[in-house]
Amino acid sequence: MAGPDLDELVGRAREGQPRAVARLISLIESDTGSSPQVADIARALTPYTGRARVVGLTGPPGVGKSTSTSALLTALRGEGLRVGVLAIDPSSPFSGGALLGDRIRMTEHATDPGVFIRSMATRGHLGGLSWATPQAVRVLDAAGFDVVLIETVGVGQSEVDVVKLADTTVVLLAPGMGDGIQAAKAGVLEIADVFVVNKADRDGADATVHDLKQMITLARRELRGPSWRQPIVRTVAAKGEGVDEVVSALRTHHEWLVAHGELDRRRAARAREEVAAIALRRLHAELADLRHGDRLGELAARVVARELDPFAAADRLIGELKDS
Amino acid sequence: MAGPDLDELVGRAREGQPRAVARLISLIESDTGSSPQVADIARALTPYTGRARVVGLTGPPGVGKSTSTSALLTALRGEGLRVGVLAIDPSSPFSGGALLGDRIRMTEHATDPGVFIRSMATRGHLGGLSWATPQAVRVLDAAGFDVVLIETVGVGQSEVDVVKLADTTVVLLAPGMGDGIQAAKAGVLEIADVFVVNKADRDGADATVHDLKQMITLARRELRGPSWRQPIVRTVAAKGEGVDEVVSALRTHHEWLVAHGELDRRRAARAREEVAAIALRRLHAELADLRHGDRLGELAARVVARELDPFAAADRLIGELKDS
Numbered sequence: 118m119a120g121p122d123l124d125e126l127v128g129r130a131r132e133g134q135p136r137a138v139a140r141l142i143s144l145i146e147s148d149t150g151s152s153p154q155v156a157d158i159a160r161a162l163t164p165y166t167g168r169a170r171v172v173g174l175t176g177p178p179g180v181g182k183s184t185s186t187s188a189l190l191t192a193l194r195g196e197g198l199r200v201g202v203l204a205i206d207p208s209s210p211f212s213g214g215a216l217l218g219d220r221i222r223m224t225e226h227a228t229d230p231g232v233f234i235r236s237m238a239t240r241g242h243l244g245g246l247s248w249a250t251p252q253a254v255r256v257l258d259a260a261g262f263d264v265v266l267i268e269t270v271g272v273g274q275s276e277v278d279v280v281k282l283a284d285t286t287v288v289l290l291a292p293g294m295g296d297g298i299q300a301a302k303a304g305v306l307e308i309a310d311v312f313v314v315n316k317a318d319r320d321g322a323d324a325t326v327h328d329l330k331q332m333i334t335l336a337r338r339e340l341r342g343p344s345w346r347q348p349i350v351r352t353v354a355a356k357g358e359g360v361d362e363v364v365s366a367l368r369t370h371h372e373w374l375v376a377h378g379e380l381d382r383r384r385a386a387r388a389r390e391e392v393a394a395i396a397l398r399r400l401h402a403e404l405a406d407l408r409h410g411d412r413l414g415e416l417a418a419r420v421v422a423r424e425l426d427p428f429a430a431a432d433r434l435i436g437e438l439k440d441s
Numbered sequence: 442m443a444g445p446d447l448d449e450l451v452g453r454a455r456e457g458q459p460r461a462v463a464r465l466i467s468l469i470e471s472d473t474g475s476s477p478q479v480a481d482i483a484r485a486l487t488p489y490t491g492r493a494r495v496v497g498l499t500g501p502p503g504v505g506k507s508t509s510t511s512a513l514l515t516a517l518r519g520e521g522l523r524v525g526v527l528a529i530d531p532s533s534p535f536s537g538g539a540l541l542g543d544r545i546r547m548t549e550h551a552t553d554p555g556v557f558i559r560s561m562a563t564r565g566h567l568g569g570l571s572w573a574t575p576q577a578v579r580v581l582d583a584a585g586f587d588v589v590l591i592e593t594v595g596v597g598q599s600e601v602d603v604v605k606l607a608d609t610t611v612v613l614l615a616p617g618m619g620d621g622i623q624a625a626k627a628g629v630l631e632i633a634d635v636f637v638v639n640k641a642d643r644d645g646a647d648a649t650v651h652d653l654k655q656m657i658t659l660a661r662r663e664l665r666g667p668s669w670r671q672p673i674v675r676t677v678a679a680k681g682e683g684v685d686e687v688v689s690a691l692r693t694h695h696e697w698l699v700a701h702g703e704l705d706r707r708r709a710a711r712a713r714e715e716v717a718a719i720a721l722r723r724l725h726a727e728l729a730d731l732r733h734g735d736r737l738g739e740l741a742a743r744v745v746a747r748e749l750d751p752f753a754a755a756d757r758l759i760g761e762l763k764d765s
Contacts, residue, residue, distance in 0.1 A: 155752070156750070156752035156753075159750045159751060159752050160750045160752065160753065162750075163747050163749075163750040164747060167745075167747060251751070381745065384745050385741050385742055385745050386741075388740075388741035388742075388751065389738060389741040391741075391744070391751045392737060392741055392744060392751050392755050392758060393728065393737060393755075395752055395754075396728060396755040396758045396762075397724075397725070397728060399755060399759055400721075400724045400728070400759065404717065404720060404724070413713050413716060414713060416712075416716055417710075417712035417713040417715075417716055420712040420715070420716060421491075421708050421709050421712050423487050423488060423490065423491060425487075426480070426483045426484045426486075427483060427575070427716050428479070428480035428483050428484065428719055429480075429484065430712075430716045430719075431716050431717075431723060432723075434716060434717075434720045435723055435724065438720075438724075438763075439762075439764075440763075
C-alpha cells in the first residue's frame with residue numbers, strides 16, 4: 118500500500134470507521150517482519166495514542182470469559198465509553214477473520230458503533246502475541262476507543278505475557294475450579310489487579326472467595342512497591358449481576374495507578390517489551406535474509422572442511438549482518 | 442575455566458576419558474549464550490572431528506526406544522565400534538544429570554569404556570536442542586566415538602529438528618500403533634532413512650509393515666534427488682532379534698550416502714543450521730545485554746512520551762547493537 122493510501126486509511130481509522138480499523142489490524146497480522154508497512158502504520162498512529170485504558174481479562178476455560186466480556190461491554194457502554202475488544206485465541210487457525218464466538222457476540226453489539234470486536238490468531242507468528250498485540254492496541258487507541266479489552270485464555274505463557282501489557286488485569290475464576298486455582302496460583306497472583314468470581318450463585322462460591330482471600334493475604338507478605346489490595350468481585354455475568362462493581366473496581370484501580378505513578382511505570386515497561394520484541398523480530402528477519410543468500414552456505418562449507426569452527430563462522434555472519 | 446585447563450580437559454576427552462567427555466558436555470549445557478567458553482571448546486575440538494557417523498533414532502512413546510538403543514549398542518560393540526549415545530528428553534527438568542532410564546541402561550554398559558551414554562534436558566535453553574546438540578555431538582566425535590546415536594521421542598518439532606542433524610535417521614514403529622503412523626505419516630516419511638518395526642513378534646506386525654510399504658511407495662512418486670529406498674527391518678529388540686539387520690541397514694545407508702555425495706550435502710546442511718543457530722543465540726544475548734542496560738529504558742520512555750514510535754526506537758536499538 119502506498120503512502121497516500123495508508124494516510125487515508127489511518128485518517129478513516131481515527132474517525133473510528135470500523136472497516137478501516139479492521140483493515141489496519143489485518144495489515145499488522147499479515148506482516149512477515151520485513152515489510153516497512155507496520156512501522157509506517159505505527160508512526161502514523163503514534164501521535165494520537167496514549168489515551169485508551171488497556172484492560173486485560175483472563176481466566177481458565179469454562180469460567181465464562183465471553184459472557185463476562187459481553188456483560189462488561191454493556192456496562193461500559195452504559196457509562197458512554199467506547200470499547201474495543203481484542204480476543205486472543207491461541208489455537209485458532211484463522212488469521213484476521215472473525216471466529217464463531219465473536220459472531221455470536223457481534224450480533225448483540227453489532228449495531229453499536231461504539232464497540233469494535235476482533236479476534237486475533239496467534240499461531241505461526243514470529244514473536245507471536247508479544248509482537249502483534251501492542252500494534253493492534255495502538256490502532257484501537259488511535260481510533261478513539263476509551264477502553265481496550267484484551268481477552269485471553271489464561272493458560273499459556275504467551276497469553277500471560279499479553280495480559281502483562283495491560284494497565285489493569287482482571288482474572289476470572291468460578292466456583293468448583295479449586296484445583297485450577299491452586300495450579301494457576303503463582304501466575305495468577307502475579308498478574309491480577311482485580312479478581313472476579315463469576316457464577317457466584319453456584320455452590321462453592323464462598324469457598325472460592327475464601328481461598329482467594331487467603332492467597333492474597335499470604336502473597337501480600339512478600340509484596341514490594343506500592344501496595345494495591347486486589348479486590349474480589351462476585352458476578353453472575355449471564356444475568357448482569359455484579360458487573361457494575363467490576364466497572365467500579367476498574368475505575369478505582371485506574372485512579373490508583375495514576376495517583377501512584379504506576380500507570381507511567383507500567384506503560385514504560387510495556388514500551389520496553391514492545392521495542393525489544395520489534396528489534397528481535399527485525400534481527401530474525403535480517404538473519405533469514407542472510408540465510409537465504411549464499412553466504413551462510415559458503416561459511417557452512419568451510420565448517421564442514423574444518424577450516425572454521427561454527428562459532429567463528431557465526432561471528433563472521435553476525436559481522437556481515439552488522440555491516441548491512 | 443582458564444585456557445590451559447580447557448586444553449587439558451580437551452586432551453583428556455580426546456583420549457576418550459568419560460569424565461572429561463561428560464564435563465565438556467556439562468559446560469556446553471550450562472552455557473548461557475554470552476560466555477566464550479563453548480566457542481573455545483568448539484575451536485579446540487574442531488580439528489579432530491568429522492569421523493563419527495551420526496545416527497538419529499526416534500519414534501513414538503511405547504515403541505521400545507530404550508530397549509532398541511541398548512540392543513543396537515550391543516550389536517555395534519560386537520563389531521568393535523565405540524558408541525556414544527545422546528538421549529534427548531524434552532520433559533526432563535534435569536540438566537546435565539543422568540536420568541533413571543540411563544542409569545538402568547548404564548548398568549548394562551557401565552563397565553564398557555567403548556560406550557558413553559548421556560541424557561540432555563531441553564527445557565529452558567535458549568535455542569534449545571538445535572543449539573546444544575551439535576556441540577555435544579562434536580565432543581563425542583572428537584573423543585573418538587565411531588558412532589553417535591541421538592535418541593529422541595518423536596513427538597515435537599524440536600525433536601524432529603535434532604534428528605535432521607543425523608547422517609542416518611532410524612524411525613521406530615511397533616504393531617498396533619496404526620493411528621500413530623497415520624498421524625506421524627508426513628513427518629516420518631520425510632526424515633526416515635531406515636524403518637524399524639519393533640515388537641515384530643506381536644499381532645499386527647504384518648499390517649504395520651504393509652502400511653509402511655504403501656506409504657513409502659506413495660511417497661516415492663514425489664521424490665526428488667537421488668533415490669534411496671527406505672528399508673523396513675523387523676526386530677524384537679528385547680530378544681536381540683533383527684538387530685544385526687539394523688546394523689547392516691545403517692552400514693548400507695552410510696555407503697549410499699558416501700557414494701551419492703549425500704553425506705557431504707547433509708553435513709553442509711547441518712553446518713548451516715548450526716551456524717545460524719549460534720548466530721541467533723549471540724544476537725539474543727547481545728540484545729539482552731542492551732535490555733539490561735539503561736538504553737532500552739531511555740528509548741521506551743521516549744516511546745511513552747510519543748516522541749518516538751516503537752519501530753523507530755527498535756531501529757536505534759539495532760543500530761547500537763550493530764555498532765557494539
